[in-house]
Amino acid sequence: xxxxxxxxxxxxxxxxxxxxxxxxxxxxxxxxxxxxxxxxxxxxxxxxxxxxxxxxxxxxxxxxxxxxxxxxxxxxxxxxxxxxxxxxxxxxxxxxxxxxxxxxxxxxxxxxxxxxxxxxxxxxxxxxxxxxxxxxxxxxxxxxxxxxxxxxxxxxxxxxxxxxxxxxxxxxxxxxxxxxxxxxxxxxxxxxxxxxxxxxxxxxxxxxxxxxxxxxxxxxxxxxxxxxxxxxxxxxxxxxxxxxxxxxxxxxxxxxxxxxxxxxxxxxxxxxxxxxxxxxxxxxxxxxxxxxxxxxxxxxxx
Amino acid sequence: xxxxxxxxxxxxxxxxxxxxxxxxxxxxxxxxxxxxxxxxxxxxxxxxxxxxxxxxxxxxxxxxxxxxxxxxxxxxxxxxxxxxxxxxxxxxxxxxxxxxxxxxxxxxxxxxxxxxxxxxxxxxxxxxxxxxxxxxxxxxxxxxxxxxxxxxxxxxxxxxxxxxxxxxxxxxxxxxxxxxxxxxxxxxxxxxxxxxxxxxxxxxxxxxxxxxxxxxxxxxxxxxxxxxxxxxxxxxxxxxxxxxxxxxxxxxxxxxxxxxxxxxxxxxxxxxxxxxxxxxxxxxxxxxxxxxxxxxxxxxxxxxxxxxxxxxxxxxxxxxxxxxxxxxxxxxxxxxxxxxxxxxxxxxxxxxxxx
Numbered sequence: 328x329x330x331x332x333x334x335x336x337x338x339x340x341x342x343x344x345x346x347x348x349x350x351x352x353x354x355x356x357x358x359x360x361x362x363x364x365x366x367x368x369x370x371x372x373x374x375x376x377x378x379x380x381x382x383x384x385x386x387x388x389x390x391x392x393x394x395x396x397x398x399x400x401x402x403x404x405x406x407x408x409x410x411x412x413x414x415x416x417x418x419x420x421x422x423x424x425x426x427x428x429x430x431x432x433x434x435x436x437x438x439x440x441x442x443x444x445x446x447x448x449x450x451x452x453x454x455x456x457x458x459x460x461x462x463x464x465x466x467x468x469x470x471x472x473x474x475x476x477x478x479x480x481x482x483x484x485x486x487x488x489x490x491x492x493x494x495x496x497x498x499x500x501x502x503x504x505x506x507x508x509x510x511x512x513x514x515x516x517x518x519x520x521x522x523x524x525x526x527x528x529x530x531x532x533x534x535x536x537x538x539x540x541x542x543x544x545x546x547x548x549x550x551x552x553x554x555x556x557x558x559x560x561x562x563x564x565x566x567x568x569x570x571x572x573x574x575x576x577x578x579x580x581x582x583x584x585x586x587x588x589x590x591x592x593x594x595x596x597x598x599x600x601x602x603x604x605x606x607x608x609x610x611x612x613x614x615x616x617x618x619x620x621x622x623x624x625x626x627x628x629x
Numbered sequence: 630x631x632x633x634x635x636x637x638x639x640x641x642x643x644x645x646x647x648x649x650x651x652x653x654x655x656x657x658x659x660x661x662x663x664x665x666x667x668x669x670x671x672x673x674x675x676x677x678x679x680x681x682x683x684x685x686x687x688x689x690x691x692x693x694x695x696x697x698x699x700x701x702x703x704x705x706x707x708x709x710x711x712x713x714x715x716x717x718x719x720x721x722x723x724x725x726x727x728x729x730x731x732x733x734x735x736x737x738x739x740x741x742x743x744x745x746x747x748x749x750x751x752x753x754x755x756x757x758x759x760x761x762x763x764x765x766x767x768x769x770x771x772x773x774x775x776x777x778x779x780x781x782x783x784x785x786x787x788x789x790x791x792x793x794x795x796x797x798x799x800x801x802x803x804x805x806x807x808x809x810x811x812x813x814x815x816x817x818x819x820x821x822x823x824x825x826x827x828x829x830x831x832x833x834x835x836x837x838x839x840x841x842x843x844x845x846x847x848x849x850x851x852x853x854x855x856x857x858x859x860x861x862x863x864x865x866x867x868x869x870x871x872x873x874x875x876x877x878x879x880x881x882x883x884x885x886x887x888x889x890x891x892x893x894x895x896x897x898x899x900x901x902x903x904x905x906x907x908x909x910x911x912x913x914x915x916x917x918x919x920x921x922x923x924x925x926x927x928x929x930x931x932x933x934x935x936x937x938x939x940x941x942x943x944x945x946x947x948x949x950x951x952x953x954x955x956x957x958x959x960x961x962x963x964x965x966x967x968x969x970x971x972x973x974x975x976x977x978x979x980x981x982x983x984x
Contacts, residue, residue, distance in 0.1 A: 366766075469647030473960045476922030481651075481956050484944045485658050561772055568774045569929050569941045584775055588930070591778045592786045602775025610770035 360622035367618020373611030381427040390418035392425045401594040411596040422578040433563045434556035440498035445505025453513035467503035483571045493572035512544035550620045557612035652957040706954035716954035725829030727935035733855035738862040746870025768864025777857035777930035794932040801846045858927045862916035874905040914970030918963045
């Protein structure tokens with residue numbers, strides 16, 4: 328462990344310098360740890376890069392992702408087309424770039440939805456307790472009794488194919504994860520003195536839950552959400568791959584793989600790059616999520 | 630231990646009931662007229678009336694549910710809308726394939742994942758450790774359907790070491806057990822179905838009939854799909870083993886064992902591994918569910934005739950009774966696998982009891 332203060336001789340102790348130091352808050356502390364973690368930095372760089380591509384896709388993409396050059400179908404990578412052309416003669420690099428938009432949207436939309444609903448369910452269960460808690464958490468247990476991809480497939484089967492339906496399905500099946508974490512976290516915060524204090528000054532239960540307890544229980548949820556985005560992107564790509572998610576001509580990475588999987592031997596580039604894009608994106612979220620966990624959970628710090 | 634076992638078994642009841650409610654609800658939640666959805670837009674009013682009668686959609690919901698439960702208990706999962714076959718027999722044809730694939734993947738994930746995790750923990754900070762953790766990080770981020778295609782390209786197309794897809798090579802003779810064991814046509818139908826079901830486990834049936842060529846062919850077809858399927862659990866198990874073992878190795882009783890002159894091998898085998906294994910066992914149970922879900926993708930990539938591919942095909946064909954039955958069976962298998970893991974856990978760690 329590196330403690331910077333330990334090496335300073337007591338005689339030279341400068342109380343003025345001490346006062347000028349930035350105030351140490353848990354958030355700043357966490358950020359400091361995050362910055363020192365090369366793995367988390369790598370993840371953040373990957374994601375920043377990806378975000379830039381997604382936002383600037385219309386500027387950065389060399390070609391229109393929908394324009395077909397049917398005479399040059401499946402052309403391998405070249406100087407004009409860095410990643411080659413796909414089965415309909417569309418520029419693969421441009422399509423992969425536009426795909427970043429869809430994948431990031433998938434990640435934030437599904438995790439955002441699951442996080443909000445799951446947190447409310449878990450918060451209510453943990454805060455109200457008793458029978459409400461029991462009923463809500465048993466429902467969550469039953470959802471967790473299904474392998475998540477299977478349940479998502481079942482939900483899409485009911486709702487019908489399509490990217491949005493796949494996203495609702497993925498968001499739905501990840502609700503219990505957040506509900507359980509929120510509940511556990513709230514149970515541990517609920518009994519602390521400052522919650523008692525707000526109760527004493529007459530705050531309503533609603534206010535106590537959402538203004539006092541919840542903000543102090545967010546840490547594990549943030550970590551899980553970051554890791555969850557990676558999983559959601561993988562699952563959405565999987566649903567698209569088996570034909571239940573995004574539909575042509577959307578430049579969704581999983582769908583691009585599905586469309587070209589019969590060409591894997593003759594035109595491997597059409598399969599290779601969309602899959603690589605999925606892997607790098609998920610890797611970015613996983614690395615950042617692991618780093619966040621180390622930084623936000625002081626018990627894990629070595 | 631026995632008390633824990635009983636309590637754990639009682640816990641099964643609400644979960645299994647919940648699963649049946651969910652699968653029952655599946656058919657009833659389809660937006661629009663289920664008849665039009667399943668039979669297509671061209672179904673006539675008469676066809677729909679017959680269909681609703683046959684499926685029992687005209688009765689009140691509680692009657693439908695009671696009948697559904699009653700049928701389930703008798704092993705009746707309904708009939709396929711597309712083929713008219715009993716759902717249970719369609720699933721019985723496909724389950725062995727999925728089961729073999731899942732078990733093969735789990736075997737790879739556990740053996741390779743745990744060895745890598747132990748190695749990384751023992752050489753903490755070394756190149757081996759860094760490499761293992763880097764590979765594990767890639768592993769958990771892997772779209773397995775993509776990895777499957779890449780493996781297929783490298784090992785089946787470029788190197789030509791392994792077959793690209795399917796379950797057996799055309800021309801390799803796999804004798805059904807019913808023939809090998811001489812189960813006659815006159816035998817009761819349940820017996821023939823059972824033998825056919827067992828026959829579907831091709832690793833087993835080729836082994837017991839002494840068909841080594843068939844066994845080898847089956848194994849060769851399983852290697853790539855199992856490897857593609859196992860990456861995520863393998864990576865998770867490796868990470869879990871490493872961190873769990875590192876934690877245990879830092880404890881006082883390990884130092885004591887070392888201090889009294891015990892060799893590394895014994896310290897690891899007799900003291901450290903036992904305790905380090907506990908969280909790993911739980912992880913293995915949860916990963917089983919992942920493997921069952923992932924089988925949908927692997928079977929699609931490698932054109933394997935398993936349940937996963939059946940479900941995907943039937944969702945696209947809107948054959949909901951088959952989808953419903955498959956979801957029910959797979960979820961139940963997952964629940965029982967977790968039960969097994971929990972019981973193993975209690976067996977390894979006598980401190981476990983139900984709170």
